[in-house]
Amino acid sequence: xxxxxxxxxxxxxxxxxxxxxxxxxxxxxxxxxxxxxxxxxxxxxxxxxxxxxxxxxxxxxxxxxxxxxxxxxxxxxxxxxxxxxxxxxxxxxxxxxxxxxxxxxxxxxxxxxxxxxxxxxxxxxxxxxxxxxxxxxxxxxxxxxxxxxxxxxxxxxxxxxxxxxxxxxxxxxxx
Amino acid sequence: xxxxxxxxxxxxxxxxxxxxxxxxxxxxxxxxxxxxxxxxxxxxxxxxxxxxxxxxxxxxxxxxxxxxxxxxxxxxxxxxxxxxxxxxxxxxxxxxxxxxxxxxxxxxxxxxxxxxxxxxxxxxxxxxxxxxxxxxxxxxxxxxxxxxxxxxxxxxxxxxxxxxxxxxxxxxxxxxxxxxxxxxxxxxxxxxxxxxxxxxxxxxxxxxxxxxxxxxxxxxxxxxxxxxxxxxxxxxxxxxxxxxxxxxxxxxxxxxxxxxxxxxxxxxxxxxxxxxxxxxxxxxxxxxxxxxxxxxxxxxxxxxxxxxxxxxxxxxxxxxxxxxxxxxxxxxxxxxxxxxxxxxxxxxxxxxxxxxxxxxxxxxxxxxxxxxxxxxxxxxxxxxxxxxxxxxxxxxxxxxxxxxxxxxxxxxxxxxxxxxxxxxxxxxxxxxxxxxxxxxxxxxxxxxxxxxxxxxxxxxxxxxxxxxxxxxxxxxxxxxxxxxxxxxxxxxxxxxxxxxxxxxxxxxxxxxxxxxxxxxxxxxxxxxxxxxxxxxxxxxxxxxxxxxxxxxxxxxxxxxxxxx
Numbered sequence: 001x002x003x004x005x006x007x008x009x010x011x012x013x014x015x016x017x018x019x020x021x022x023x024x025x026x027x028x029x030x031x032x033x034x035x036x037x038x039x040x041x042x043x044x045x046x047x048x049x050x051x052x053x054x055x056x057x058x059x060x061x062x063x064x065x066x067x068x069x070x071x072x073x074x075x076x077x078x079x080x081x082x083x084x085x086x087x088x089x090x091x092x093x094x095x096x097x098x099x100x101x102x103x104x105x106x107x108x109x110x111x112x113x114x115x116x117x118x119x120x121x122x123x124x125x126x127x128x129x130x131x132x133x134x135x136x137x138x139x140x141x142x143x144x145x146x147x148x149x150x151x152x153x154x155x156x157x158x159x160x161x162x163x164x165x166x167x168x169x170x171x172x173x174x175x
Numbered sequence: 176x177x178x179x180x181x182x183x184x185x186x187x188x189x190x191x192x193x194x195x196x197x198x199x200x201x202x203x204x205x206x207x208x209x210x211x212x213x214x215x216x217x218x219x220x221x222x223x224x225x226x227x228x229x230x231x232x233x234x235x236x237x238x239x240x241x242x243x244x245x246x247x248x249x250x251x252x253x254x255x256x257x258x259x260x261x262x263x264x265x266x267x268x269x270x271x272x273x274x275x276x277x278x279x280x281x282x283x284x285x286x287x288x289x290x291x292x293x294x295x296x297x298x299x300x301x302x303x304x305x306x307x308x309x310x311x312x313x314x315x316x317x318x319x320x321x322x323x324x325x326x327x328x329x330x331x332x333x334x335x336x337x338x339x340x341x342x343x344x345x346x347x348x349x350x351x352x353x354x355x356x357x358x359x360x361x362x363x364x365x366x367x368x369x370x371x372x373x374x375x376x377x378x379x380x381x382x383x384x385x386x387x388x389x390x391x392x393x394x395x396x397x398x399x400x401x402x403x404x405x406x407x408x409x410x411x412x413x414x415x416x417x418x419x420x421x422x423x424x425x426x427x428x429x430x431x432x433x434x435x436x437x438x439x440x441x442x443x444x445x446x447x448x449x450x451x452x453x454x455x456x457x458x459x460x461x462x463x464x465x466x467x468x469x470x471x472x473x474x475x476x477x478x479x480x481x482x483x484x485x486x487x488x489x490x491x492x493x494x495x496x497x498x499x500x501x502x503x504x505x506x507x508x509x510x511x512x513x514x515x516x517x518x519x520x521x522x523x524x525x526x527x528x529x530x531x532x533x534x535x536x537x538x539x540x541x542x543x544x545x546x547x548x549x550x551x552x553x554x555x556x557x558x559x560x561x562x563x564x565x566x567x568x569x570x571x572x573x574x575x576x577x578x579x580x581x582x583x584x585x586x587x588x589x590x591x592x593x594x595x596x597x598x599x600x601x602x603x604x605x606x607x608x609x610x611x612x613x614x615x616x617x618x619x620x621x622x623x624x625x626x627x628x629x630x631x632x633x634x635x636x637x638x639x640x641x642x643x644x645x646x647x648x649x650x651x652x653x654x655x656x657x658x659x660x661x662x663x664x665x666x667x668x669x670x671x672x673x674x675x676x677x678x679x680x681x682x683x684x685x686x687x688x689x690x691x692x693x694x695x696x697x698x699x700x701x702x703x704x705x706x707x708x709x710x711x712x713x714x715x716x717x718x719x720x721x722x723x724x725x726x727x728x729x730x731x732x733x734x735x736x737x738x739x
Contacts, residue, residue, distance in 0.1 A: 050516070050517070052511070058260075059260030059261070059262045059263060060262065061262045061488070061489040061492030061493055061496075062489050064225075064226070064229075064260060064262040064263040064265075064266075064488075065225070065260075065263055066260075067260075077256060077257030077258060078257045078258070078260065079257050080257075101517075104517075105517025105520075105583075107511065107512065107515075107576065109511065111504060112257075112415075113414075113501040113504070114496055114500070114501050117500070117501060118501065118504065121503070121504050122504065125504065125511070126511055
């Protein structure tokens with residue numbers, strides 16, 4: 001594990017550090033995701049590149065009804081609810097960190113599909129030098145059976161992937 | 176053995192009875208869907224947050240409408256609309272199997288005795304009803320009655336088969352459970368009703384023509400065959416809906432695999448828990464008891480399968496996502512902004528120049544959509560229209576991004592002319608989005624109506640309409656080019672196309688009227704759709720001219736846009 005606050009640490013492929021491409025951070029609106037966004041914003045500013053915040057609309061198999069956790073009009077499509085969650089997530093994160101310019105100007109994107117493969121697909125399409133993703137730590141049997149989206153992304157992505165853990169603020173793992 | 180079988184009575188009784196059974200099911204299910212459909216859908220939407228509730232909802236809806244296919248078809252509709260996820264649907268699908276056991280239990284009563292009273296009362300209520308809901312209730316009873324009556328007809332006509340060697344040999348061959356499962360699967364898939372299959376085996380067994388073990392194996396097969404309906408429904412639907420149909424197949428096949436080696440034990444269990452009928456001879460008692468034993472075995476294996484697999488919904492979801500991967504996100508589906516660079520906000524003139532470039536990308540995309548629209552509209556292919564409809568979303572997304580960026584620019588200090596430019600560029604982006612909407616909704620809707628009415632554009636009309644389409648597409652392309660290059664001369668040329676396109680439109684319309692007067696009956700629907708298409712194209716042309724006018728309204732000095 002490497003301290004991800006040191007941007008010179010590189011995984012396979014390396015990060016160019018120029019303004020080519022857009023850094024991609026994938027979120028599921030969790031605490032870990034918030035940390036991932038903050039880390040990615042600082043990194044984007046450091047690299048001088050843009051930032052895309054991506055959410056893949058997908059109801060997780062382990063907790064169906066992810067988008068309907070609050071009382072809402074059940075006739076609203078999940079993608080609409082996801083967009084609303086993204087808006088709230090961005091508004092709150094930006095309000096808490098007004099100094100992060102990359103965060104203020106980041107593009108928010110929603111696509112539907114299976115999270116891991118979609119994240120990698122989007123990253124490739126925007127020439128992302130790096131994918132940043134929050135890790136929801138699963139342990140024990142659940143971990144063995146299911147793994148995590150972050151792990152799948154690490155397996156699939158041709159570019160470096162940074163996995164950020166929420167409870168160890170500022171720390172991430174470069175794969 | 177002397178064969179004196181009346182083939183005519185046998186086949187007419189069998190197929191006539193089956194037809195009445197299926198028609199009755201259809202009538203009953205349709206009436207139930209109309210009477211209770213909205214409530215059922217609301218229940219489905221609200222109560223599928225945890226898997227146990229999902230099972231309950233699936234069982235309830237299926238139990239009420241007497242058809243697991245109806246439940247899965249509703250599910251597919253919900254998933255396609257994004258109201259429900261595939262993972263939420265798994266437990267509902269499991270519940271639907273339990274719900275389907277209600278039908279078998281009802282059919283195991285000596286229902287044929289009630290068939291004529293039900294038909295009479297149903298027809299009476301439907302005839303006297305002055306409210307739709309009562310008419311639906313009448314149809315439900317009538318449907319039930321027809322189902323029972325159909326079963327009675329089949330049962331009576333097949334009774335002589337007992338002494339028909341070919342038939343008894345065929346049934347004997349079904350002692351092999353795999354053969355019986357296959358027969359159950361194929362028969363159910365063809366008639367698209369597992370209830371009918373169960374009804375027939377209950378009736379055959381009641382006539383002493385089939386053992387309990389064979390009946391159970393066929394009922395297991397029916398569970399697989401019933402997946403065919405959902406399988407047909409998901410053709411052309413989003414991946415999530417396809418996955419739900421595959422879950423249905425996986426769950427039902429897995430359930431059968433679990434039981435296939437334990438059919439004798441399941442039969443013993445069913446005999447054990449089914450009350451015996453006393454005071455009858457062995458054969459008569461057997462005939463009286465076996466229908467309930469079949470229904471009970473059907474209930475046992477469906478409930479047991481759900482209990483067995485309810486803990487594995489997550490694994491089912493993972494497996495099915497692996498079997499049915501996503502369609503690739505094409506460049507078209509993902510149209511991220513390329514020029515809306517936040518670091519340029521401090522120099523609004525350059526930022527506005529880049530908005531022009533981004534509008535150029537949106538314009539190119541919408542122009543592409545328009546080019547694809549006409550072949551899709553005349554192809555008479557629903558699939559092509561689905562694809563065309565989906566193309567609207569990326570345009571919407573990019574339009575939203577452009578407006579958001581313009582919003583950010585408006586917060587900076589702008590000169591009066593920059594302010595005006597900003598307003599005009601927002602109008603252009605809106606107009607382009609309207610063009611995409613007209614393609615994805617108006618053209619698609621009109622083409623779908625043509626498919627339903629089975630009318631094609633006559634070849635004589637196709638050519639001039641294609642020419643008009645070509646002119647409109649050219650106007651759109653040129654107007655966007657005028658905005659991107661800030662080119663007033665080009666914008667003026669687009670404005671000047673009005674006369675030419677107007678004449679062309681008039682000419683096509685008068686030709687259509689002529690065709691209508693020569694073949695007024697056959698040509699009316701075709702004429703209406705043709706005029707509709709011309710009006711849509713004319714509407715798009717007007718939007719292209721508005722884009723050109725927006726360009727002409729601004730006299731700008733924004734600086735040179737930065738290239739990528």
